[in-house]
Amino acid sequence: MSSHKNFRTFILEGGSLFQPSVSLDCVIFGFHDNELKVLLLKSRANDLWSLPGGFVFKEEDIEDAAIRVLKERTGINDIFLQQFHVFGSPNRSDWNVHQKSFKKEGIEIGPDHWLSKRxxxxxxxxxxxxxxxxxxxxxxxxxxxWWDLNDIDELFMDHKQILNKALETLRLQLNHLPIGYNLLPQKFTMPELQKLYETILNKTLDRRNFQRRMTGFGILKRLKETRKGGAHRAPYLYSFDMRKYRKALKQGLYGGW
Amino acid sequence: MSSHKNFRTFILEGGSLFQPSVSLDCVIFGFHDNELKVLLLKSRANDLWSLPGGFVFKEEDIEDAAIRVLKERTGINDIFLQQFHVFGSPNRSDWNVHQKSFKKEGIEIGPDHWLSKRxxxxxxxxxxxxxxxxxxxxxxxxxxxWWDLNDIDELFMDHKQILNKALETLRLQLNHLPIGYNLLPQKFTMPELQKLYETILNKTLDRRNFQRRMTGFGILKRLKETRKGGAHRAPYLYSFDMRKYRKALKQGLYGGW
DNA sequence: TAACATTGTGTCGCATCGACGCATTAGATA
DNA sequence: TATCTAATGCGTCGATGCGACACAATGTTA
Structure with a gap:
């Protein structure tokens, strides 16, 4: 199994390739079936699921490292990416856990191994x-x-805390940043956009006020098409006005729910 | 000179005491003479001023390390402290700069020295x-x-960028967090609080609207005393209602300027 | 004691937001 | 094919918040 061989290389040579002490973890959100999803990994060495993470190459910007991890796990380039917090507790990881995990794989890792470090x-x-x-x-x-956000219980190490903080940050940023472009298809309806907001905020919003507010931001273009096929009246399709969207990304929106 | 001796110890043994690759920098804001001040250091080894920073001990929480640095530079314990961004460009520091700096001090530092690393x-x-x-x-x-914010031109390495990002973050947080408790004396007048806000935001605010808004937050207690001595009408003194202040710290305020 | 600058308090108009009404429309139903 | 249904498009009303402004109150100075 070639991936297993790569894994051994990673274990053996990682210490000299990566910047020590520093790692990164990505909380990757997606939206499907009116539910907020998070992309998780299950390592062979452990029973728990974990956030996709990685390390920083010696000459790599940490932001680029995050982009690289995302590209590797999702295959996507055009990404909404936000650094939100540093987790720096000395006991957030435990080398005993790692040791046991790798032992399962038949790999011995001592306390001096680079992966055993803090x-x-x-x-x-x-x-x-x-x-x-x-x-x-x-x-x-x-x-x-993908995991439904509501189905995630325990995660590896402190990854559940990291996930919670990410969600908290996303909810805050929802008030200042135009969010939706990276979570929805290029064409979408107002009810779909509303569902997204409701799912993220975990509360229901008034349909008519939501529409007024959203159109008020001026970052949406209403198309002449409608989405037919669903029962009842066909809603208009919208897409983001990229010029104004990017402007709002830099300048921020206003107000709050 | 004992501090010089400590310095040599720091140079020689730091590599084994601290977590590699990771440092922290503090932007310490103060308010005096209606001006926003920042606490800066001038190293013996360099002509430029820099932000107070430090490293993280092997078994130390990074937050505790920041508190420690602040305590060492200011002598203060009760601190409003916010982590705001990670700066992770591979070329943000340059070991040549360090090398030249320390050469002035008669200390030779090679490219393999811990301080020369990224x-x-x-x-x-x-x-x-x-x-x-x-x-x-x-x-x-x-x-x-202390330096007046407006007098700060060039700083060591990327510290000016870090300062700018800190100021940007502070201005944003002014809308969500109750700020003032750590920047003002225990008793203060409404005009003094307003001056603080105006200085941070770098814009003038309407006196009457400011008062309405501030009292509306419900985190201030108006005392029965007034500040006499200044010419003209004596303004009331206020202090923070710590119960409601702490509540607002957790829950956040609302709105924005 | 009068002049003056600053502070305390209130008002007016406008924009925004939450709550809600009503007409429109695509598909389902019979 | 006519009718029903439920979701959508669009509008209204009242409360609230905010910016701009007026005026009275007050402590110091001359």
């Missing part, structure tokens, strides 16, 4: 279009798939 | 009461003093 991790969250993602496990993982 | 730095900003601070240089610095 890591300070930088949290990034990303918004991606669900349909465009091809989940692919890394060399140390046996599975990689 | 560091990813975590930015913290702090709000402190100007009058309570006793600026004290660290072992590598010859001076430590």
């Amino acid at each position: 890591f300070i991790t930088v949290g990034y969250y990303a918004l991606v279009e669900f349909a465009h993602v091809t989940p692919s496990p890394d060399t140390s993982a046996e599975a990689c798939r | 560091f990813i730095t975590v930015g913290y900003y702090a709000l402190v009461e100007f009058a309570h601070v006793t600026p004290s240089p660290d072992t590598s610095a010859e001076a430590c003093r």
